[in-house]
Amino acid sequence: MEASDLSDVLSAVRDFIRKEVVPLEEQIDAEDAIPERVIATCKEMGLYGFAIPEQYGGLGMSLTEEAQLAFELGWTTPALRSLFGTNNGIAGQVLLVGGTDEQRRDWLPRLASGEVTASFGLTEADAGSDPAGLATTARRDGADWVLNGTKRFITNAPVADVIMVFARSNPDAVGNRGISTFLVPAGTPGLSIGPRDHKMGQFGAWTADVHLDDVRVPAAALVGGEDGVDRGFQIAARCLAHGRGHIAALCVGMAGRLVHESVEYAKTREQGGRPIASFQLVQGLIADSVTDHLAGRALVLEMARAYDAGTDKVQGPSAAKYFASEMVGRVADRAVQVHGGSGYIRGVAVERFYRDARLFRIYEGTSQIQQVIIARQALGEAARG
Numbered sequence: 001m002e003a004s005d006l007s008d009v010l011s012a013v014r015d016f017i018r019k020e021v022v023p024l025e026e027q028i029d030a031e032d033a034i035p036e037r038v039i040a041t042c043k044e045m046g047l048y049g050f051a052i053p054e055q056y057g058g059l060g061m062s063l064t065e066e067a068q069l070a071f072e073l074g075w076t077t078p079a080l081r082s083l084f085g086t087n088n089g090i091a092g093q094v095l096l097v098g099g100t101d102e103q104r105r106d107w108l109p110r111l112a113s114g115e116v117t118a119s120f121g122l123t124e125a126d127a128g129s130d131p132a133g134l135a136t137t138a139r140r141d142g143a144d145w146v147l148n149g150t151k152r153f154i155t156n157a158p159v160a161d162v163i164m165v166f167a168r169s170n171p172d173a174v175g176n177r178g179i180s181t182f183l184v185p186a187g188t189p190g191l192s193i194g195p196r197d198h199k200m201g202q203f204g205a206w207t208a209d210v211h212l213d214d215v216r217v218p219a220a221a222l223v224g225g226e227d228g229v230d231r232g233f234q235i236a237a238r239c240l241a242h243g244r245g246h247i248a249a250l251c252v253g254m255a256g257r258l259v260h261e262s263v264e265y266a267k268t269r270e271q272g273g274r275p276i277a278s279f280q281l282v283q284g285l286i287a288d289s290v291t292d293h294l295a296g297r298a299l300v301l302e303m304a305r306a307y308d309a310g311t312d313k314v315q316g317p318s319a320a321k322y323f324a325s326e327m328v329g330r331v332a333d334r335a336v337q338v339h340g341g342s343g344y345i346r347g348v349a350v351e352r353f354y355r356d357a358r359l360f361r362i363y364e365g366t367s368q369i370q371q372v373i374i375a376r377q378a379l380g381e382a383a384r385g
């Protein structure tokens with residue numbers, strides 16, 4: 001992207017979020033829904049396709065550019081980002097990483113415009129951190145594939161027009177091998193979506209189970225065509241690495257907002273006739289959060305630079321996601337502390353962000369899985385024992 005175009009996009013997004021979305025945060029949390037007019041504006045601004053190449057109608061951002069966008073998106077409820085997070089991230093990347101030219105041409109322009117919402121269906125009841133337990137099956141039947149199984153916690157499943165389903169295509173393969181990815185459009189007979197999960201936070205972002213009961217799809221639904229057979233795990237790993245870089249940047253954005261809320265409260269709240277900002281122990285809480293935020297920001301920008309240069313597409317995203325998701329948890333905790341009792345009360349922004357932030361250490365790979373990846377990269381064979 002041209003630098004001037006990027007700066008225009010960033011300032012338009014910043015204005016939209018601060019003027020139009022922030023005032024709706026409490027409503028979104030209470031109603032567990034994002035107003036239609038906000039969704040429409042996101043589509044108009046190109047947010048459903050920021051990471052999709054321009055040739056398919058997207059904004060074509062590099063990870064460095066995307067990180068700066070996510071710093072802005074992180075300022076408000078993460079439910080906003082979830083609307084279009086799967087199209088740009090885990091689900092859209094499936095086609096960019098592993099799709100055929102035809103699959104990209106067919107789906108990416110509709111993902112980029114927001115006409116279509118896509119989900120990424122990897123997790124199952126017994127296959128979370130380790131996809132080796134994947135039990136969803138894909139069986140060839142003539143030229144078709146027949147899918148059976150249940151996916152769990154799938155973001156945007158209740159509104160998805162298409163789901164990227166990971167299924168075991170080779171029943172004899174063990175571990176991460178023998179998995180393929182299938183494009184399953186909503187409305188395909190045998191595909192059904194469970195009730196919305198009742199989550200701890202991030203209200204307005206929806207997840208649900210996805211049931212596949214003898215779902216028949218044509219050969220053209222196999223991501224990557226015949227070359228994609230049994231390549232599902234490699235595709236998932238690359239999509240998740242990109243997603244981790246993005247989540248890390250989002251955490252930095254949220255940390256910035258939490259610092260802002262903490263500073264504003266400390267300046268106005270008085271105890272003993274003095275603003276609490278004048279107490280050095282409160283200053284210590286704020287100083288630690290400012291330092292955490294700056295460290296996260298620097299790490300994310302360095303990670304994205306190396307990712308775009310192609311020198312580190314694995315360890316950096318895991319390290320950044322690990323650090324930034326833990327970091328925003330600490331910053332949210334301090335923000336509640338600065339607010340005292342008010343920080344524990346519904347309707348106060350930091351209470352909501354405290355709940356929202358908790359998810360970042362869990363999805364797209366838990367903190368422990370990031371540690372495993374970071375150590376494996378550092379130690380190579382020695383880490384595997």
Ligand SMILES: Cc1cc2nc3c(=O)[nH]c(=O)nc-3n(C[C@H](O)[C@H](O)[C@H](O)COP(=O)(O)OP(=O)(O)OC[C@H]3O[C@@H](n4cnc5c(N)ncnc54)[C@H](O)[C@@H]3O)c2cc1C
Pocket residue numbers: 119120121122123125127128129130152153154155156199207359362363364365366367368369372
């Ligand atoms: C709101 C939400 C949205 C989600 N969206 C999606 C989505 O769109 N698509 C999708 O496919 N999935 C999605 N997920 C699933 C998410 O990625 C998984 O929940 C996550 O990867 C953890 O898997 P699990 O829940 O099965 O936990 P488990 O894997 O059972 O982990 C339980 C605990 O064991 C630890 N652990 C597991 N294995 C190891 C190990 N080898 N070493 C050390 N510790 C380990 C974990 O760190 C964790 O502390 C979502 C989840 C949530 C809650």
